[in-house]
Amino acid sequence: MNELATAMRSFMMTGFGEPLREQIGKRPEPAGSEVLLKVDACGVCHSDLHIWEGHFDLGGGRQLDIRQGIGLPRTLGHEIAGTVIAVGPDVQDVRPGDRRVVYPWIGCGECARCLAGEEQVCANQRNLGTRRDGGFASHVLVPHERYLIHFGRVREELACTYACSGLTAYSALNKALPLGAKDPLVIIGAGGVGLSAINLARSVHGIAPIVAEIDRTKWDAAHAAGASQVLDPRDADAVKQLLGATGGVAAVVDFVGAPPSVGFAMQTLRRGGRLVIVGLMGGSIELQLPLLPIRALSIIGSYVGSLEEMRSLVALAREGRVPEIPVQTRGLEEAQRTLDDLKLGKVVGRVVLRP
Template structure:
């Protein structure tokens, strides 16, 4: 079979590999769709501390079961499935308390385990142990199901930051995750949702798809003033920074209303992880700053359900579909911001 393997930064190879064999507790799937994201770009450039090469990349995975291990129950060849990316241990204090997104023993597909940029892959028993192999609902395509993982991350963040009906929400960053945040906020009954982005071209591409109540190009106007003007000086109830930008995080503090909530969704570069924060703003305005890290198996199930019932459409966000042999081209498209969502279909 063909796979896309990470060997070293700037060294991803499309190469032949033997088909994997599932262990007694594993499930083997034929990968039908594996979407690419900004994390794949970072891995391709810098590697990752949790990846020991060579490693097959890809963690937004959907496919068809072709073989099950001897000890596996409830799954059979032909089942259409979506696979979680982040795998909690299910046994630690955080997992037992229902806080699987912050499991200190978490492993991941495409990191410790070979991922979905391959014709076939093994879903390890650790995924099945935490109920992380999900049936794709009828009417949902493999490509749509592959977007369930990033959607699950957006759902987790918005549950933590408590989007409430009528809220004014600002999403900073118009990449695929920003688009998903706009749609999730609308599905939760947000009164108005504004989208902020530096690139005019990227903003227009996203806004034409997700139809925010206002699209603000931060390269052409001060986004803080724009949000204040749109809210009669009050600011937004919730600001979500869906970009790896310290400037965006600093701006969020300036554009949020009193007792507003801020989600630091996008992580910052490892070489520049700090921002300048006016703690008096947080103190006197009673602001809440909330982190968000990945998703749980339950969030993935919710994401599939929201795609299936149409409350969060994702099909139109997939702007590029490429074969496995063009994985490198797909990662380049993502890195240059030329797409909303790129899906690899082996």
């Protein structure tokens, strides 16, 4: 076999905040339980942007430095769908030619959290796209076949988004539920993940959420996804109108995660309400602690989702119960431009790279 036939192309991060560099190397050979996929589609996520920058904003000029846990060079990309081209000798249930979407939130497999099915919160993560090379490449090596999920006839550029955008939305909604028929739900942010949540709230749970979004260019997409109402939380009377119409909302899922979005959520929740924070925009807030017990409020952090949740989500998609989100495809060589566009807020829906 000639060198071209065994080559692998990737766009790698060689320095935090520095332009991604194209690399041509030899494809890895799967061993043991490993599976090698040809990447057919890889979504570009805000998490990729934060990882590339090397930090999260904690507010007040402070940053959470994440560079130490990410060895360089590293190939970003964790929303991956592809075709199996080679398997290790211990693989039993997948074979070359199978099309699969990858669960990338891989733990150590041995700790209490992993054994409880919560690998996404393992302290010794092996996540693809951060701790291991991900999908901004022509090929990706997956450590075990259990992380591969059959997505049927769903288009791969949609299937890949279920690994983070869809999964994050699905898991966050699960934490906000159950809600009664007259319990209002607010979703803050109509970006890629927010649109997934609006879709899922309507199609899976029968809820038409109220959406708070400051970017009016995203309002049409939010309405199309199933929002009952879209408002700008910066409007002077937004909180007053929302409280007047609802008496206070039962749950807010915040896909922005910034001081203004959390402040808006806290003002609109009714007694006993729940705030699920998903977004990683950054910053800090001051809490009036007595109000938490007096109003019986719950504040919950939600980080992606479990392997079982992703299997459930993809099963819903195979049944046609997960509506499509806006997806724009680009070539692999546009990975850096896509990160730049995300940083500037120019992306509606999801950009998916097609190697």
